[in-house]
Amino acid sequence: MAWTFYHLANNPSAEEALHQELDDVLDGNPPSFADLPRLGHLNRCLTEALRMTPPGWIFSRSVTSATELGGVQLPARTDVFWSPYLLHRLPDVFPAPDTYDPDRWLPERASSRQWKALLPFGHGSRKCIGDTFGMAEAALILAAIASHWRLVPDPHAPPARQTVSATMILRSLPVIALRRRPTFW
Numbered sequence: 001m002a003w004t005f006y007h008l009a010n011n012p013s014a015e016e017a018l019h020q021e022l023d024d025v026l027d028g029n030p031p032s033f034a035d036l037p038r039l040g041h042l043n044r045c046l047t048e049a050l051r052m053t054p055p056g057w058i059f060s061r062s063v064t065s066a067t068e069l070g071g072v073q074l075p076a077r078t079d080v081f082w083s084p085y086l087l088h089r090l091p092d093v094f095p096a097p098d099t100y101d102p103d104r105w106l107p108e109r110a111s112s113r114q115w116k117a118l119l120p121f122g123h124g125s126r127k128c129i130g131d132t133f134g135m136a137e138a139a140l141i142l143a144a145i146a147s148h149w150r151l152v153p154d155p156h157a158p159p160a161r162q163t164v165s166a167t168m169i170l171r172s173l174p175v176i177a178l179r180r181r182p183t184f185w
Helices: 002-009 012-026 033-038 040-052 112-117 131-148
Strands: 059-062 067-069 072-074 079-082 149-153 162-164 168-170 175-179
Touching: 002 012, 002 040, 002 131, 002 149, 002 168, 002 175, 012 033, 012 040, 012 131, 012 149, 033 131, 040 131, 131 149
Parallel strands: none
Antiparallel strands: 059 079, 067 072, 149 175, 162 168
């Protein structure tokens, strides 16, 4: 969530499109699970934030039996490391990979190759079991907050701090919350 707010605070056009969508779809009402399919831009904002700043930046697996990977023979018990962070920044898969662009996930723009390369929650039998729940929860939180608030970078605060450990944690989010509309719910 913090990374999504960070990216939106630094991309006013994406944030404005989100606010417009929330105003149109929710019409001042609290968001509900039933609203999520109609919040396309919001979902693309979350997906793009996960592409740029995935929760886990590196994973490992142990090869259980001798296999070939990318033309390289790997004996059993070989440790293999892979990074969603680096994969999500391959310019031949994601043009302008360092640019936050939620519209890259529009159906007419997103390729199957991009969807296959997007692995913020892992893949296969080891994929995070809570990914669908987590995305729904994040979408509802983002909708609830962004419906009533606009976050702008605080010009007097030090820059955002990132800590890289097992996950990519945003340790600080120096923004100013500006009320967009009164909160009645």
